[in-house]
Amino acid sequence: MSRSLITQPCPHLLVRGARVVDPGLGIDQTLDVLIENGVIKQVAPHIQAPYHFEMIPAAELVLTPGWFDMHVHFREPGREDEETVLTGCAAALAGGFTGVCPMPNTSPATDKAEIVKAIIAQGRQTMVDVHPIAAATKGREGKEPTEIAELVDAGAVAFSDDGCSVRTAELVRRVMEYAGMYQKPLIEHAEDESLSLKGAMNEGVIATRLGLPGMPAIAEDIIVARDLLVAEYTGGRLHIAHLSSRRAVELVRWGKSRGIAVTAEVTPHHFTLNHEAVIGFATNTKMNPPLRSPEDVEAVIAGLQDNTIDVIATDHAPHSAEEKNVEYAAAPFGIIGLETAMGLIISRLVLTKKLSLSQAVEKVTVAPRRILNLPQAEIKVGQPANLTLFSLEKKWLVDKSKFYSKSRNTPFDGWQLAGKVFGVYHKGQWWANPDF
Amino acid sequence: MIVSKHLLGLAGVRREEISIILQTAQFFKEVLNRPIPKVPTLRGKTIVNLFFENSTRTRISFELAEKRLSADSVSFSTTGSSVAKGETLLDTVRNLEAMKIDMVVIRHSASGAPHFLATLIDAGVINAGDGRHEHPTQALLDMMTLLDKFGTLEGLKVAIVGDIAHSRVARSNIHGLRTMGAKVALCGPATLLPREPREAFGNDIEIFTNVDDAIRWADALNVLRLQLERQAGGLLPSIREYANYFGITRRRLEAAKRDLVIMHPGPINRGVELESELADSEFSVILDQVTNGVAVRMAVLYLKSGGDLEVANGAG
Ligand SMILES: [Zn+2]
Secondary structure, rough: OOOOOOOEEEEOOOEEEEEEEEEOOOEEEEEEEEEEEEEEEEEOOOOOOOOEEEEOOOOOEEEEEEEEEEEEEEOOOOOOOOOOOOHHHHHHHHOOOEEEEEOOOOOOOOOOOOHHHHHHHHHHHOOOOOOOEEEEEEOOOOOOOHHHHHHHHHHOOEEEOOOOOOHHHHHHHHHHHHOOOOOOOOOEEOHHHHHOOOOOOOOOOOHHOOOOOOOOOHHHHHHHHHHHHHHHHHHHOOOOOOOOOHHHHHHHHHHHHHOEEEEEEHHHHHHOHHHHHHHOOOOHHHOOOOOOOOOHHHHHHHHHHHHOOEEEEOEEOOOOOHHOOOOOOHHEEEEOOOOHHHHHHHHHHHHOOOOOOHHEEEEEEHHHHHOOOOOOOOOOOEEEOEEEEEEEEEEEEEOOOHHHOOOOOOOOOOOOOEEEEEEEOOOEEEOOHHHH | OOOOOHHHHHOOOOOOHHHHHHHHHHHHHHHOOOOOOOOOOOOOOOOEEEOOOOHHHHHHHHHHHHHHOOOOOEEEOOOOHHHHHOOOHHHHHHHHHHHOOOOOEEEEEEOOOOHHHOOOOOOOOEEEEEEOOOOOHHHHHHHHHHHHHHOOOOEEEEEOOOOOOOOOHHHHHHHHHHOOEEEEEEEHHHOOOOOOOOHHHHOEEEEEEOHHHHHHHEEEEEEEOOOOOHHHHHOOOOOHHHHHHHHHHHHHHHHOOOOOOEOOOOOOOOOOOOOOOHOOOOOEOOOHHHHHHHHHHHHHHHHHOOHHHHHHHOOO
């Protein structure tokens, strides 16, 4: 079972001596931050604490805008045994995220205003901002566009048939044109199913050795290419979800160089693991897109470095143990990611100096909110305090039994990582990580 | 010497281990030629044969091997082999665990199913074919048959012909043959060759898409059974075209002026991948393979249950 999270009202707080990193404002320095009634009151090198304020000595910690994950799966409605909005939000908070976007491949699909509203209402009971992404087509069937205007009014921040691609180029065009009226992006799961077929892992040397049916990288590349051309033609906004292949990185880079309104995200598992992790057939290495080759992983990291890839998002995909504890081909795609994301980003990208801390933080704070036209969570006087406080160096052991998520499907159990959440402040409330 | 109590595949299995299995199999083959072809070697051991996919030959071969070794064995077959019924395997295994068994022989349509099983139970797991991954005892009996014929595998040129991409027989043969010093070629239409075969299996592997080239190169052909549904999957234009361009015929051997040893894991689609007359000809060692299959499986079951070669000899 999942753990429950104890948050407490904390209108007044002084965070003392943290390394404050706000990429949107270009800040990276040691500062005190004073919060009064949930709003940032003062940011300065040294602030005298008023007597009724809680004080956090944060000399060893980093303070950033609240982290934002624009790609999660919360399984509500439909599979509440695997994750609900509430347990998903608990996992998000425990991972340092104050905002999330649940994807619409629920059951039924999030393709109606009532479902969007219901998900938002659930989220309001938590410290986490929940911004649902609605289906691009009714039932995600790739036949007719959803009622995009009404879904926008209900609170949908983007449109996607995630789990699969929007089926035809014609529909991509119509959704981009229509959602474009409201400046909402189409978020594309890039996979040409006629090429990926019933594949279970990346097509290539390891699939050949293991005798598992392959999903070739060109299945991803072809949809990225198709959608870039449609975006250029329509002037619509395209965001590529969980990009994983070398050629897809090149295509997005090309698209940006042409001025096409394209952005992209990558998951922590795609910059951390490659298809060699599948050797041994552990089903927590089965995801879609699949873990690719070492060359693809290198290209993805290069894409993060030169900002071809704007965002890091988890694709948090909870599955029950019963569903994952089967032969590889029979297992569903996906792993959870909210509670290991920070550790992987810090350990694999920041401490290895592949990205600066500020660049990494940008990809989980500024960039996703910018892409979705949401207000930024800036560490600036007068802004609502929306903050993530964490340690860069502290080593910890991933222990899936301690997860707040309802599901346990992670390939990182037992890994030692650095980068651990100390606490999160949002909506006038404070959550302190009891495992810090 | 035998490293693992499981035999999940031949990838990574060392030369010494394969040699010991093949030597032990020779010993058991002699046992099979005695008036009473039975030894008490595995008396008191319980073996379960789990066949989630139809395979009369392999199942009977294992069952016979178990009987010849005096093991107690039961067989469980189900045609509900579809991958979608993944939970069947876990449920079955949980029941088996409670029954105190020493070894499980498993055939399953999903690659990796025996590996999954090995993580769940204490008993030894013998892979009798998993999806398109491996079929180690088939490769061992193929190697035994080649040894009978050529005396050594070192430097021997073996071409595997047919649907390599979907073949567990091919994979196990590639690993086993290369470990034992043989040269391997893969031959088939490009749609039935796997991606990056040299990167996956070794840079020295020959690739042919013209079967006559393979025949000119090889000392032995291992002709794979063509799953006829490959045509429906769009991987072949027609079975007729496959038979005409990739089928092994006496005419092709004569044109290449080659006396080749021809193997086939059975059952044969006569007239498709292999000409009927050739299957029964002086070139064919297909029935030797069947005999060797029982001996090899006896050797594997014996060694994997903790036996060693000397004791096996002593037991004789
Ligand atoms: Zn997704």
